[in-house]
Amino acid sequence: MPRFPKPPEGSWTQHYPELGTAPVSYEDSTSPEYYQREKKAVFKRAWLHVGRVEQLPRVGSYFTKDIRAANASIVVVRDRAGQVRAFHNVCRHRGNKLAWTEDPKLDSQGICRQFTCKYHGWRYDLDGALKFIQQEGEFFDVDKSRYGLAPVHCDVWAGFVFVNFAPEPEQSLREFLGPMVTALEGYPFDKLTARFGYSTTIQSNWKLYMDAFAEFYHAPILHAKQSPEKYSAAAAQAGFEAPHYQLDGPHRLVSTSGVRFWEMDADLLKPMEIITRSGLFGPWEKAELGEMPPGLNPAGCDPWGLDSFQLFPNFVILIWSQGWYITYQYWPTAYNTHVFEGSAYFPPATNIRERVAQEMAAVTFKEFALQDSNTLEATQMMLENDYVNEFHLNDQEILCRHLHKVVRDWVADFEGARR
Amino acid sequence: MTTLLPAEFADLEPFAAKWCLPTEHERYHTRLASTMDEMQALYDAAKPRVTDAMVYLEKLPFDALPEDAVNLLHLLYSTIEVSFPVEVWRQPRVPDTGSASFDCFIEPVP
Numbered sequence: 001m002p003r004f005p006k007p008p009e010g011s012w013t014q015h016y017p018e019l020g021t022a023p024v025s026y027e028d029s030t031s032p033e034y035y036q037r038e039k040k041a042v043f044k045r046a047w048l049h050v051g052r053v054e055q056l057p058r059v060g061s062y063f064t065k066d067i068r069a070a071n072a073s074i075v076v077v078r079d080r081a082g083q084v085r086a087f088h089n090v091c092r093h094r095g096n097k098l099a100w101t102e103d104p105k106l107d108s109q110g111i112c113r114q115f116t117c118k119y120h121g122w123r124y125d126l127d128g129a130l131k132f133i134q135q136e137g138e139f140f141d142v143d144k145s146r147y148g149l150a151p152v153h154c155d156v157w158a159g160f161v162f163v164n165f166a167p168e169p170e171q172s173l174r175e176f177l178g179p180m181v182t183a184l185e186g187y188p189f190d191k192l193t194a195r196f197g198y199s200t201t202i203q204s205n206w207k208l209y210m211d212a213f214a215e216f217y218h219a220p221i222l223h224a225k226q227s228p229e230k231y232s233a234a235a236a237q238a239g240f241e242a243p244h245y246q247l248d249g250p251h252r253l254v255s256t257s258g259v260r261f262w263e264m265d266a267d268l269l270k271p272m273e274i275i276t277r278s279g280l281f282g283p284w285e286k287a288e289l290g291e292m293p294p295g296l297n298p299a300g301c302d303p304w305g306l307d308s309f310q311l312f313p314n315f316v317i318l319i320w321s322q323g324w325y326i327t328y329q330y331w332p333t334a335y336n337t338h339v340f341e342g343s344a345y346f347p348p349a350t351n352i353r354e355r356v357a358q359e360m361a362a363v364t365f366k367e368f369a370l371q372d373s374n375t376l377e378a379t380q381m382m383l384e385n386d387y388v389n390e391f392h393l394n395d396q397e398i399l400c401r402h403l404h405k406v407v408r409d410w411v412a413d414f415e416g417a418r419r
Numbered sequence: 420m421t422t423l424l425p426a427e428f429a430d431l432e433p434f435a436a437k438w439c440l441p442t443e444h445e446r447y448h449t450r451l452a453s454t455m456d457e458m459q460a461l462y463d464a465a466k467p468r469v470t471d472a473m474v475y476l477e478k479l480p481f482d483a484l485p486e487d488a489v490n491l492l493h494l495l496y497s498t499i500e501v502s503f504p505v506e507v508w509r510q511p512r513v514p515d516t517g518s519a520s521f522d523c524f525i526e527p528v529p
Contacts (some may be wrong), residue, residue: 075496145475184519194527195525195526195527196525197525198521198523198524199522199524200520203518225507225513225514225515226507228506228507270507271466271502272466272502275466276499346527349481351475352492353473355481355500355527356473358527359499363499363500363503367503371513371519372520373519374515375515377518
């Protein structure tokens with residue numbers, strides 16, 4: 001008997017019949033050749049999240065980002081009119097990387113009045129216009145008005161900055177995000193500015209980590225050693241069921257029920273959780289953020305745990321009921337490696353107890369994520385051996401099934417359109 | 420001898436030089452480089468004082484803590500950091516994460 005009602009078709013997976021229920025192959029995660037196709041069909045076509053507007057507080061604030069999956073390096077800047085713009089980070093003179101500090105392979109950030117190339121001093125204003133050529137008289141008929149920085153399509157939704165590398169995006173950002181994601185509008189992302197940010201390189205295909213955080217079937221097992229034995233035993237016995245899954249175009253959502261840790265017996269908790277009144281689900285004292293947007297807690301759970309919105313292709317916004325949120329981003333660097341960035345965002349603490357509770361939540365988050373990331377390497381190794389290539393996904397893994405299908409569909413659409 | 424912590428927390432002073440660390444990176448890597456005995460000693464001394472420390476710190480302006488109070492706060496963060504191995508894992512690293520690492524590149528101050 002399911003703990004939560006399933007759709008009339010009998011399962012979440014069958015509610016979306018295009019997914020099928022057959023075993024799946026992970027060839028899309030083990031092939032250098034497929035990765036090249038994915039780069040063109042997905043990463044050079046989809047809107048990609050690259051940062052938050054809080055990273056660009058003033059006119060002239062900028063940050064750079066290398067996006068190897070699109071063979072791109074961009075600079076994102078707040079221009080003189082206050083708009084956020086993106087450009088390819090390349091000087092129009094001889095192709096040098098324009099904005100960088102110390103090591104050109106590393107991302108950088110700062111504030112400037114104009115961008116000056118380190119090589120020969122060509123200068124561009126914040127709108128990308130070419131303003132100065134060193135020894136201009138030595139050149140042959142260069143029309144400065146035609147050689148501004150090469151623009152990248154850039155738009156902002158709910159304070160999240162997105163770019164698109166297509167010559168002409170097939171959809172606006174808003175159309176691309178669709179109704180399920182835009183129903184998050186009104187969540188006070190702009191007020192949750194206390195950030196704990198982490199980054200690491202993972203030895204696996206990017207989709208395997210998307211999969212890992214797309215299902216919680218693994219949670220009571222993989223993370224059993226995070227908790228006192230009595231809690232882990234009860235969690236494993238109960239297993240995991242989500243009250244709600246939803247697909248909308250290329251994006252997907254899982255919602256979970258919550259846990260009232262503060263009502264639990266002490267032997268189910270870690271002593272430091274009791275002292276700090278905080279843990280994996282966040283501070284036990286809920287941050288009051290006002291009315292929540294209609295897209296949250298779609299199953300009306302009480303207690304509600306979290307909603308994880310997985311935005312195609314590689315960005316996740318996970319909103320906890322306790323008044324904080326997490327983002328995950330997965331940047332492929334090869335078919336079997338990617339850079340993972342995870343951040344936890346809280347309302348800025350106004351007192352010690354709030355701050356200590358945030359510390360406990362952030363440290364706990366990192367320890368869980370370390371276990372997740374280490375496991376991916378083990379999966380990637382075995383998938384690449386290719387002796388076994390059919391794998392079963394259950395109904396709680398519907399979102400994994402969906403991600404791989406959407407990637408396949410985007411590759412097929414792109415390659416079909418070119419024929 | 421100069422002390423790092425407020426006088427009320429002189430009992431924790433023996434741990435201050437090693438564990439009053441301002442960044443997650445330093446706290447985490449000090450944890451990995453420590454023995455379970457070292458972490459157990461900090462935990463046993465600091466855990467009963469966490470609530471006292473929060474009460475003490477709450478009386479000060481959160482956005483303008485004096486230096487010894489900031490040190491005490493950092494010691495609280497280290498106590499949280501070592502609580503995981505001490506309370507559950509019995510090893511400095513979370514189980515089954517031999518080749519995993521996360522670099523913390525931004526965190527709230529203090």
